[in-house]
Amino acid sequence: MRWNGFNSFMKIWARKVFSLLLVYSIIFLVSFACSNHQGTQKATLETFTQQLDARISTIMDRYDIPGTSIALIQDRNLVWSNAYGYADIEQQKKLTIDAVCRTESISKSVTAWGVMKLVERGLINLDDPVKQYLGNWSLPESEYNLDEVTIRRLLSNSAGIPLGSLGEEYSPSSEKPSLRQYLSEEVQLTYEPGSTYEYSNPGFNLLELVIEEVTGRDFNDYMANELLIPLGMHNSSFDWDEEWSSRVPMGYDLQGNSVPPYVYPYKASGGLFSTVEDIARFAIAGMAQGNKRQPKVLNRESIQDIQTPQINTSGIFSFVADDYGFGHFIETLPDGKKAVWHGGQGHGWMTHFHVIPETGDGIVIFSNSQRSWPFIAQVLNDWSRWTGFGPVKFGRIIKVVTGLRIIIGLVLLVTFWRAGQVFYGIITGYRKLKITPGKAPIIRVTELAAGVAILTILIWSVSQDYLFITSVFPVGAIWLGWVLLFLSLTLLCSALLPVLSNDQLSNLNHERNENKRKLA
Incomplete structure (x- = not known):
């Protein structure tokens, strides 16, 4: 029929x-595999940056990325930085290297340093229950033991507190809830502290309250004077500065719609504004051997504690990292070296830094687009091939x-x-x-x-x-x-x-x- x-x-x-x-x-996969093993690791810095200049615009067009800025670190020194694309598409305003951007969750890495500064001074203890440092604010009642919610577990996202609500955005000039109001609505224990890894914004924002209660100072004031300024991060702040109005780019969401500057009712987990070069300075400070010209903010033991695995990652995070330390993801590279990194994602923003403490190599990537994960993964793949350490796990996103x-x-x-x-x-x-x-x-x-x-x-x-x-x-x-x-x-x-x-x-x-x- x-x-x-x-x-x-x-x-x-x-x-x-x-x-x-x-x-x-098959052809695509073979060419992809071959591209992952080409000999760019032998290229000079000048050759590699020329390759980046040639490739970045193509990758940006592929994923519709408005603007990006990148900084490279070699031998614990900032050796190159550049910006591409637009800070504001409608105004045709070019993105510049001194643009002050939302770093989003890279803030957690910086906050971890602020906490460890208090540990060094003996003002707090990593294994103390956090409740003894919260002043007149109290953790909500729970079926779990509140004494198990410690500073260490908050720093390592293992305190039993979930991710929290997203979208708590406010215009810089508008009224917003206080930190305590936010914590009262968001902090809850949903699993036994110490039992598993759970990425948590409220957990890090509890540490913001700890810093303010222990020091008697505003969180931004403490972080600026004890950490940001000593590290030479003069274009960074956890507070909004009206003078930045012309320096903060527009963000762009998944549909390509513009997102004007905003702030959260908290700072520790995602409130840091900074430049790509300032975050490179922070990354350099975290190199194991240190840079003799770099101001000493934390001692070597504290930095090692920050970069020591505290708990295995789980879920989607286990696909891109092995462990979590204090405000840092940790992975073991194919050649056995340790990589330390963190990324950030917000409404219209994505950021990332990746460092190899043992060798002093690193990269920082900022993008004013929420569509940037594959873009960042591609740049990381190019960088990891050039350094010769083998592919980083974040690059798996491309596969x-x-x-x-x-x-x-x-x-x-x-x-x-x-x-x-x-x-x-x-x-x-x-x-x-x-x-x-x-x-x-x-x-x-x-x-x-x-x-x-x-x-x-x-x-x-x-x-x-x-x-x-x-x-x-x-x-x-x-x-x-x-x-x-x-x-x-x-x-x-x-x-x-x-x-x-x-x-x-x-x-x-x-x-x-x-x-x-x-x-x-």
């Missing part, structure tokens, strides 16, 4: 397209992006094949609308359920203000969404327009043959 002939044709066509897709995937592209291609192939079957069945009359279930075969029920489920998930996803997958895969997530929409509609059409039964097909073909005979 013609229907069987069409099925045979579709199977041949599908095999050919699948073979082409498989060949393309996942590649895998997602292959999955999208395969789903699209299957969808086209099924859509072709449905379309052919409609125009030939072999498929008819059937709303009632009747004696629906299992494949029809499965297609209907899958189509409704996929469509429901897509509608839910579109209604969300933020989805993690769209940050990691800003381009791929959009393609995946459209492909899944196409698939769901195809499945629903296939279920609602089933193929006629064998008896119905026989009768239809017999009727058509009779009509042809009469016309002849």
Whole structure:
């Protein structure tokens, strides 16, 4: 029958397209693997920065990144920095190296230094319950032992406090909740302290209150005078400065919409404003051997404590890091060296620094776009190849992006094949609308359920203000969404327009043959 002939044709066509897709995937993966092992690690600094200058604009265009600034560290010295793209697209204002940017969660790394300064002075103890340093503010009642919520566990994101709410943004000049009001709403224990890793903003903001209660000083005043200024970070502050109005770029969200400057009701976990070169100075200070020209803020033992694994990461974080220390992620590189890093993500912003303390190498990357994870991963891959230490774990994001592209291609192939079957069945009359279930075969029920489920998930996803997958895969997530929409509609059409039964097909073909005979 013609229907069987069409099925045979579709199977041949599908095999050919699948073979082409498989060949393309192999070529792509081989070229990707080869690019990961090219000999850029032997290039000079000048050659590598020239390569960056040539590549950055291409990668920015690929992921629609408005602006980025990058700083390189060699032998514990800031050796190069540059800025690319725009601070404000509408105004066509170029991004400059002295732009004051939101560092977001890099703030946690800096806050950890502030806490360790108090430990060195004997004003707090890492293993003391945090409740004894909170003044008249108290931890909420819990089924878990509050004495187990220690300074050490807060610093290592293992105190039992979850991530907390996102989107607590305020205009710099507007009224905002006090730190204590914020903590009263956000701090809760959802699992046993010390039992597992859980990235936590409220946990670090509790440390902000600890610093203020122990020192009797404003958090920003303490951090500026004890840490930022001594490290030469003169363009950094945990407080908004009106003089920065012309220096702070616009941020851009996942859809490319502009995001004006904002502040949080807290500072310790994500409130630091800084330049890419200032964060490079902070990263240099954390090198194990130190730079003799670098002011001494913490002793070597404290820095080693900060960079010592405290707990294994879990969930998505285990994909990009092995452990968490005090405000720092930690990983072991392929050559056995230790890498220490932290990143930051906010509304319209992404930041990252990565250092190899043993060798004194490092990189800092700022971007005023929330679509920057693949971009940052690509730059880190280029840098890690150049340094010769082997790929850093954060660079795995690029491999996942590649895998997602292959999955999208395969789903699209299957969808086209099924859509072709449905379309052919409609125009030939072999498929008819059937709303009632009747004696629906299992494949029809499965297609209907899958189509409704996929469509429901897509509608839910579109209604969300933020989805993690769209940050990691800003381009791929959009393609995946459209492909899944196409698939769901195809499945629903296939279920609602089933193929006629064998008896119905026989009768239809017999009727058509009779009509042809009469016309002849």
